[in-house]
Amino acid sequence: MVRRRWMRWGAVGAAAAVALTGCVGEDEPAPSPSAAEPSPSLSNDELADTSLDAYQGFQDELNAMYQAFDSDYTRLLPWSGPELATDAVASMEQTHATGLNIDGAPAVVSAEVESNDGDAASVIVCVDGSGVRVYDIESGVELEPSGDSPYSAWALAVVVEADGSVIVTSREARPDAGPSPCGSQP
Incomplete structure (x- = not known):
């Protein structure tokens, strides 16, 4: 019986401590969210280079995931x-479910900007x-x-982040790309 009473008082004390800490600091205003930083404006050459690097990083990490049979999509983020x-x-x-695996990341050899509105682009x-x-x-x-041919053209939708980095948001094979970065490849 004594043990239960102490446990009840301990629970009451813990609840009081939680309630009291909720009251501390209410006089201080909550920090206001900072305005979102605008995305830097990249030239088409900078955007092409940064997109090429981002897509190569994506391909390299995806290859490592294939080899490790790792399905943690956050590794690509x-x-x-x-x-x-x-x-x-x-x-x-x-x-993998079909019994196949892939080894080796494709090399992203060139990039051309198709459209660029500053925050988002097609490459x-x-x-x-x-x-x-x-x-x-x-x-x-x-x-x-x-x-x-081992060469293929892909259209990437990219978003320029506040730090000038690029995030690839989608990709689509473009066999009809015409005069594309792959145009002079065999």
């Missing part, structure tokens, strides 16, 4: 938006997939590459 990251992880999981990148191999997980047998 330094270079991409959450929707692109979760789509990439879903594709990786589907590839066409040329990706060289010749260093990528697709193989059967169980046997290790490599699949033959398909297509005439």
Whole structure:
């Protein structure tokens, strides 16, 4: 009986401490949210270079995730938006479910800005997939590459962050890119 009484008093004391700490500092105004910093304006050359670096970082990290069978999409967030990251992880999981894996990140070899409104842009990148191999997980047998060329064009939607970095929010294959960064590739 004594033990229960002490436990009740301990609970009452803890509740009082919580209630009292909630009252402390109410006279101070809450900090006001700071105004969002505007995105820096990047030239088309700077935007192309920064987008190329961001997409290469995304590809390198995605390759590491394929090798580790790691589905933690947050690993891609330094270079991409959450929707692109979760789509990439879903594709990786589907590839693994079919018994295949991918080794080697494609090399992003060039980029051209298609449109640039300062905060967001569309960038066409040329990706060289010749260093990528697709193989059967169980046997290790490599699949033959398909297509005439290891080069492919991709349209990236990018957002310029306040620090001047670029986040890739979406990507779409652009086989019809015409005179694109891949135009002079074999």
